[in-house]
Amino acid sequence: xxxxxxxxxxxxxxxxxxxxxxxxxxxxxxxxxxxxxxxxxxxxxxxxxxxxxxxxxxxxxxxxxxxxxxxxxxxxxxxxxxxxxxxxxxxxxxxxxxxxxxxxxxxxxxxxxxxxxxxxxxxxxxxxxxxxxxxxxxxxxxxxxxxxxxxxxxxxxxxxxxxxxxxxxxxxxxxxxxxxxxxxxxxxxxxxxxxxxxxxxxxxxxxxxxxxxxxxxxxxxxxxxxxxxxxxxxxxxxxxxxxxxxxxxxxxxxxxxxxxxxxxxxxxxxxxxxxxxxxxxxxxxxxxxxxxxxxxxxxxxxxxxxxxxxxxxxxxxxxxxxxxxxxxxxxxxxxxxxxxxxxxxxxxxxxxxxxxxxxxxxxx
Ligand code: FAD
Ligand code: UDP
Numbered sequence: 001x002x003x004x005x006x007x008x009x010x011x012x013x014x015x016x017x018x019x020x021x022x023x024x025x026x027x028x029x030x031x032x033x034x035x036x037x038x039x040x041x042x043x044x045x046x047x048x049x050x051x052x053x054x055x056x057x058x059x060x061x062x063x064x065x066x067x068x069x070x071x072x073x074x075x076x077x078x079x080x081x082x083x084x085x086x087x088x089x090x091x092x093x094x095x096x097x098x099x100x101x102x103x104x105x106x107x108x109x110x111x112x113x114x115x116x117x118x119x120x121x122x123x124x125x126x127x128x129x130x131x132x133x134x135x136x137x138x139x140x141x142x143x144x145x146x147x148x149x150x151x152x153x154x155x156x157x158x159x160x161x162x163x164x165x166x167x168x169x170x171x172x173x174x175x176x177x178x179x180x181x182x183x184x185x186x187x188x189x190x191x192x193x194x195x196x197x198x199x200x201x202x203x204x205x206x207x208x209x210x211x212x213x214x215x216x217x218x219x220x221x222x223x224x225x226x227x228x229x230x231x232x233x234x235x236x237x238x239x240x241x242x243x244x245x246x247x248x249x250x251x252x253x254x255x256x257x258x259x260x261x262x263x264x265x266x267x268x269x270x271x272x273x274x275x276x277x278x279x280x281x282x283x284x285x286x287x288x289x290x291x292x293x294x295x296x297x298x299x300x301x302x303x304x305x306x307x308x309x310x311x312x313x314x315x316x317x318x319x320x321x322x323x324x325x326x327x328x329x330x331x332x333x334x335x336x337x338x339x340x341x342x343x344x345x346x347x348x349x350x351x352x353x354x355x356x357x358x359x360x361x362x363x364x
Pocket of ligand 1: 008009010011012013014032033034035039040041042057058062215216217218232234237251308336338339346348350
């Protein structure tokens with residue numbers, strides 16, 4: 001069989017690539033996906049109670065990238081909301097990320113924005129070079145907040161001390177000396193109004209896109225001819241682990257449904273110091289769905305299982321460079337997305353990457 005373009009993986013990266021190829025280039029494209037559904041990790045579905053859940057963990061779309069937002073808006077209207085997170089510390093639920101409200105609630109104070117700025121400056125541990133996620137937190141909020149909010153959550157999530165992780169991990173969490181308690185401050189935030197799966201289905205309406213589910217690409221690739229392969233799976237697998245296995249952090253998901261309308265005060269509540277799970281998500285509070293019952297999700301991080309998070313340490317970044325040297329030599333293969341590029345991309349980052357690669361002619 002001959003296709004000019006073959007895409008491996010029907011996640012956001014693979015689907016956006018296929019959409020551009022079919023819609024703009026007017027070419028046939030085959031997408032091969034090993035799971036039994038499209039969408040990759042943004043896949044959502046209705047559970048047996050009829051509640052819309054995110055099967056692979058809570059996904060909140062947020063971006064400042066107008067072009068990415070407008071691109072996805074072709075495939076879905078949005079349910080706009082500001083995502084909020086609380087964290088359970090010393091028996092209290094306090095707002096995350098760190099804002100004036102967080103400091104006041106944690107220490108039972110009533111400080112102004114200016115006073116909180118001074119408070120955090122006093123707490124901050126002076127440091128020369130900021131090398132790790134631990135340095136990031138200590139240099140901004142000091143020992144006490146670091147221990148109560150960041151240290152144990154990070155150990156649970158990654159299985160290592162924050163001192164071993166790249167600065168980018170904890171830098172994801174803003175520190176604000178103001179009263180903006182939104183989790184993200186991006187201009188565009190929300191949920192696809194009818195869910196991510198619906199949005200993904202709309203991305204591949206073009207008849208030139210063929211989808212092959214339940215198939216590992218290695219089962220069929222030998223029988224296919226193509227000019228360009230767009231690969232969005234794990235790169236170590238692509239190269240038969242020739243430079244060793246890359247580490248990924250995985251999650252076990254525990255869904256629970258309760259016969260009451262509400263479970264918790266916020267869409268997401270983090271548990272840095274208690275329990276083995278990191279956070280509880282209540283889906284109705286993300287999607288705006290009304291229902292007499294409610295479904296929640298507890299996330300238990302683990303080293304085994306589906307690759308969800310590339311491991312952000314210097315050691316693995318070095319190891320990935322060996323693969324990158326091979327990737328750069330490929331003429332017919334383009335590597336895109338969170339797994340293939342071993343990058344902690346958010347959804348908007350993945351779409352931006354695909355749009356740029358497309359504009360560049362999908363050169364390797
Ligand atoms: P994936 O979604 O992983 O898609 C890759 C696809 O390739 C998968 O479907 C996989 O089955 C398939 N595949 C792999 N190997 C093969 C093979 N050998 N043959 C065939 N198919 C194969 N981003 C946000 O912006 N906001 C959030 O709130 C957010 N929350 C997240 C929460 C969790 C728990 C996780 C894990 C991620 C979250 N993200 C969030 C990130 C978001 O999921 C990713 O940015 C995005 O889904 C990546 O898309 P992708 O196509 O690169 O990868
Ligand atoms: N983090 C933390 N405490 C929290 C929330 C986050 O220590 O209450 C750290 C943790 O290391 C986490 C990182 O900040 O992995 C990024 O958090 P984010 O909410 O962005 O994680 P994601 O949604 O990508 O899992």
